[in-house]
Amino acid sequence: MNPSSTLSVRSIGWLLAVLVLYGIGLTLIELPLDLEHFRAVFSERGPFERLSPPFWLLLALTMFLAAWRLPRSSALKMATVAFVPVLFAMREADWHYKLAGENVLKLKFYAHGVAPQHVKIVAGIVVVLGLAVLLRSLYLGYRHLRTPGAFSQTWTWSLLIGVATLIGTKVLDRSINLVSEWFGIVWSESTGHLIGAYEEGFECALPLIFMVALVQYLLMQQRLNVARVQPGMSFAGQAESRFFASRNSTPKLRVAVASERRQR
Numbered sequence: 001m002n003p004s005s006t007l008s009v010r011s012i013g014w015l016l017a018v019l020v021l022y023g024i025g026l027t028l029i030e031l032p033l034d035l036e037h038f039r040a041v042f043s044e045r046g047p048f049e050r051l052s053p054p055f056w057l058l059l060a061l062t063m064f065l066a067a068w069r070l071p072r073s074s075a076l077k078m079a080t081v082a083f084v085p086v087l088f089a090m091r092e093a094d095w096h097y098k099l100a101g102e103n104v105l106k107l108k109f110y111a112h113g114v115a116p117q118h119v120k121i122v123a124g125i126v127v128v129l130g131l132a133v134l135l136r137s138l139y140l141g142y143r144h145l146r147t148p149g150a151f152s153q154t155w156t157w158s159l160l161i162g163v164a165t166l167i168g169t170k171v172l173d174r175s176i177n178l179v180s181e182w183f184g185i186v187w188s189e190s191t192g193h194l195i196g197a198y199e200e201g202f203e204c205a206l207p208l209i210f211m212v213a214l215v216q217y218l219l220m221q222q223r224l225n226v227a228r229v230q231p232g233m234s235f236a237g238q239a240e241s242r243f244f245a246s247r248n249s250t251p252k253l254r255v256a257v258a259s260e261r262r263q264r
Contacts, residue, residue, distance in 0.1 A: 012154055012158050015161060015209070015212060016161070019165070019202075022201070022202075022205060023201075023202075026197045026198055026201040027194065029041065029197065030042070030193055030197035033193070035189075038197075041197075042193075042197050042201075046200065048200040048203070048204040049092070052092040052203060052206075053089040053090075055204065056085040056086070057086070057089045058211075059085040059207040059210055059211050060082050060086045063078055063079075064082050066214065066218055067082065070221065077140055080133065080136055080140070083130075084133060084134060085207060087130050099119075099126065100115045100119045100120070101115060102115060104124075104126070109123070153217075153220065154216050154220070156213075158209065158212050158213035158216055159210070162209040162213060165202055165205070165206055165209055169199050169203045169206070172195050172199040172202075173199050175195060176195060
């Protein structure tokens with residue numbers, strides 16, 4: 001790992017620490033609850049579930065507003081990715097059921113659903129557009145990670161923490177049923193409640209983690225409006241400047257940056 005990557009890993013240590021403390025807090029909240037109060041706090045109608053859609057929409061709004069201040073190429077990418085939190089907000093608010101009264105994300109809705117044909121067509125168009133946005137966003141993320149210097153950016157590590165947390169919540173959501181079906185293991189009620197608390201709690205925190213990555217990205221963009229290496233700039237700062245020079249500058253400047261790398 002190069003020095004800039006090491007610096008970035010250390011700089012997101014506070015985020016990891018906050019998530020650990022958050023997990024401890026969820027444990028302390030869940031342990032003394034009886035079944036009735038657990039359902040009131042961590043159910044689909046509890047405060048964590050209710051806060052999740054507004055948090056996702058706040059993230060989307062911030063991204064749309066931030067896109068106005070970015071260069072055109074970066075603004076288009078930001079605006080595209082900004083639709084992803086909108087999709088997550090719709091998912092958390094159960095719009096995949098509310099659109100047609102059935103789950104529009106399942107194929108059996110289109111094959112055997114009782115909804116009128118025009119409703120199925122509209123729902124299908126919405127789902128296809130949403131899938132296109134997700135695939136485009138994943139492709140942009142893949143391209144970013146493949147770009148030299150990407151892992152020297154603090155916001156990249158925060159973004160990866162968010163993705164890992166997202167995957168973790170989905171694993172927790174399915175773990176009880178899958179472990180029971182595959183291995184015949186039945187979790188105790190207390191263990192099931194703890195897993196449910198972690199799943200709902202970290203699911204609610206997801207948009208806030210991505211908000212941290214967004215703020216770090218925008219702050220870095222602000223520092224690097226003039227993408228050139230300043231005398232006396234730190235190694236990490238030089239890496240950031242070369243990284244954005246290669247992505248957002250003119251072809252002539254990108255050639256110069258590439259030539260400098262070959263010389264080094």
